[in-house]
Amino acid sequence: MVDSKVGWNDGVLVVSLLYMCIDIQYEWDGFASCRRPIHKWLLLSYGLVVMSRLVHIAGALMSHNDSEFMLNLRQKSAIVRLLLSMMWLVILPAFTIWSMVGSAWVWEVMNHTPQCLPGGAHFWFLIVWQALSYLWIIVHCGLGIMAWYLERRLLRAEGDLRQLEDQDLLSRWGQVSRLQSYTSVPGLGDREGGLKAKEIAALPGLMVVDSPMAMEDCPICLTELCAGES
Numbered sequence: 414m415v416d417s418k419v420g421w422n423d424g425v426l427v428v429s430l431l432y433m434c435i436d437i438q439y440e441w442d443g444f445a446s447c448r449r450p451i452h453k454w455l456l457l458s459y460g461l462v463v464m465s466r467l468v469h470i471a472g473a474l475m476s477h478n479d480s481e482f483m484l485n486l487r488q489k490s491a492i493v494r495l496l497l498s499m500m501w502l503v504i505l506p507a508f509t510i511w512s513m514v515g516s517a518w519v520w521e522v523m524n525h526t527p528q529c530l531p532g533g534a535h536f537w538f539l540i541v542w543q544a545l546s547y548l549w550i551i552v553h554c555g556l557g558i559m560a561w562y563l564e565r566r567l568l569r570a571e572g573d574l575r576q577l578e579d580q581d582l583l584s585r586w587g588q589v590s591r592l593q594s595y596t597s598v599p600g601l602g603d604r605e606g607g608l609k610a611k612e613i614a615a616l617p618g619l620m621v622v623d624s625p626m627a628m629e630d631c632p633i634c635l636t637e638l639c640a641g642e643s
Contacts, residue, residue, distance in 0.1 A: 427466055430459045443531025449518035451530070451539070458515065458546065461508045465500065472496040483553075484560045485594045487567075505553050512546040519543065563595040577613060 437456050444452040472482040475493050488494045519539050522529065527536070574590035582589065622638050 423466055423470055427463055430463045434459045434463075440531045444529065446526060447529035448521050448525045451515075451518060451522055454511070454515045454518055455539075455542070457511060458508070458542070461504060461511065462549070465504045465508070468496050468500050468504065472500070483556050484563055485596075486560055486564050487592075487594050489593070501557060505550070505557070508546070509550050512543065512550065515546070516543060567592055567595050567597075573609065576611060 434456055437452050437459075441452060444450065469482060472488075472493050475490055475496075476482050476485070476488065482488075482493070482497070483500065486497070488497055519536070523536060530536070571590045571592055574592075578588070578590055622640050
């Protein structure tokens with residue numbers, strides 16, 4: 414399970430970005446002539462990406478189910494819920510805003526102080542990093558839309574199950590309408606080949622047992638029928 418959630422690519426990415434953060438520290442004074450502090454923008458961008466990967470790895474390792482960490486909005490662990498909130502509410506918005514700020518700064522530096530980058534750095538690297546940053550944002554926005562869609566389908570499935578809950582069902586099985594994650598119901602939201610909750614509830618043939626029927630067993634739950642059961 415750990416190998417399927419965390420791979421060597423994550424380690425290579427984190428180590429590479431940490432190295433680039435250290436490299437900027439050695440060239441810090443060389444960026445002084447730039448119109449905008451490109452070095453600070455790069456450093457914070459690297460830091461946000463490293464933070465996002467660390468949060469994702471920690472959340473994936475602590476999620477004890479088959480669902481994807483970023484898509485399951487119903488995590489049981491309080492720590493995992495905190496990591497998920499940090500990813501969606503802090504890191505993604507901050508990285509998006511910071512990338513937009515970086516685009517404006519790169520444009521100003523290219524037009525006013527194009528020779529300020531030290532150590533043989535080139536503007537094509539800044540452009541590539543900007544493209545990768547926006548690609549990262551698009552991918553995570555897509556994951557956010559998918560997580561919202563799965564949560565909506567889960568709420569709809571819970572609503573259908575809630576319509577079927579009666580006192581007898583609650584006494585036998587508990588609150589079945591509370592689902593743990595989008596993996597709880599295979600084919601969640603698919604309407605083809607099945608009846609809706611209202612259609613099931615409207616089916617005829619419901620019988621309430623008046624007296625014990627020792628010779629009759631429920632073919633579903635394999636127990637004797639008792640008085641008052643439906």
